[in-house]
Amino acid sequence: MEIAIVLGVIAIVFIIQSLKIVPQQHAWVVERLGKFDRSLTPGLSVVVPFVDRVAYKHSLKEVPLDVPSQVCITRDNTQLTVDGILYFQITDPMRASYGSSDYIVAITQLAQTTLRSVVGKMELDKTFEERDLINAAVVNALDEAALNWGVKVLRYEIKDLTPPAAILHAMQAQITAEREKRALIAASEGRRQEQINIATGEREAFIARSEGSKQAEINKAQGEAAAISAVAEATAEAIRKIAAAIQAPGGEQAVQLKVAEKAVEAYGQLARTNNTMIVPGHMGEVSALIGTAMGLFKGVKAP
Numbered sequence: 001m002e003i004a005i006v007l008g009v010i011a012i013v014f015i016i017q018s019l020k021i022v023p024q025q026h027a028w029v030v031e032r033l034g035k036f037d038r039s040l041t042p043g044l045s046v047v048v049p050f051v052d053r054v055a056y057k058h059s060l061k062e063v064p065l066d067v068p069s070q071v072c073i074t075r076d077n078t079q080l081t082v083d084g085i086l087y088f089q090i091t092d093p094m095r096a097s098y099g100s101s102d103y104i105v106a107i108t109q110l111a112q113t114t115l116r117s118v119v120g121k122m123e124l125d126k127t128f129e130e131r132d133l134i135n136a137a138v139v140n141a142l143d144e145a146a147l148n149w150g151v152k153v154l155r156y157e158i159k160d161l162t163p164p165a166a167i168l169h170a171m172q173a174q175i176t177a178e179r180e181k182r183a184l185i186a187a188s189e190g191r192r193q194e195q196i197n198i199a200t201g202e203r204e205a206f207i208a209r210s211e212g213s214k215q216a217e218i219n220k221a222q223g224e225a226a227a228i229s230a231v232a233e234a235t236a237e238a239i240r241k242i243a244a245a246i247q248a249p250g251g252e253q254a255v256q257l258k259v260a261e262k263a264v265e266a267y268g269q270l271a272r273t274n275n276t277m278i279v280p281g282h283m284g285e286v287s288a289l290i291g292t293a294m295g296l297f298k299g300v301k302a303p
Contacts, residue, residue, distance in 0.1 A: 017049035072119040095150025
């Protein structure tokens, strides 16, 4: 009975030792008598107890690896503290187990040396502008070397680039000066545009005023011409009416009477102006004046 119990316990232990359950996204490396035999995939697997041994257990998930910060020297001899993070994934469990004694340390060290080499070829300003180029260079160098370690380097990202405090102060001063320069340029451009707008407005206003003055002069001249034409038309019409009246019966007698009245009126006006009474020496002078006026009138009428 006791032997049966012992054999049962041994059988249970044997079964437990022979059954291996591998989780998803994991790979276990099995050695048989100290030599690599196979890799166990996720699920239930059977091994030979006391002969087979699970030597390494690897996760096939993407692993983020923090690369310690380090001081790099740029091409222009400026110290730069660089901090980054590396993402890798195990693609070959056997190589990851036997390719390197510690692939994580190997990747970390290689990432640091590659980073120093890439940064050393660039000037300080370029390191801030060419982060993608630095990341790609580190990934290419690591990926080629990590093949022997069964590791695939997916990407590398620079978390921080920190120059010395003096350099930071100089960069800040440069940025401030550049912004002040842009502000001054913008202000001068604003003043220039303002002067242009003022000059353009004054020119347009002057043109508008001159056009208005020109139109006013034209209107005035046209008005004066119209007035002169109207006066001339009225005068001509009056003369035509007077001529028609003279040609009518009794017209000449009326003209003689009118001329005599005007002569007498002229004598009266002359006397009042000179404060002296002026009378003709004899009435013959009045008759002669009337005769002269009628002669002139007939001379004009005759043609």
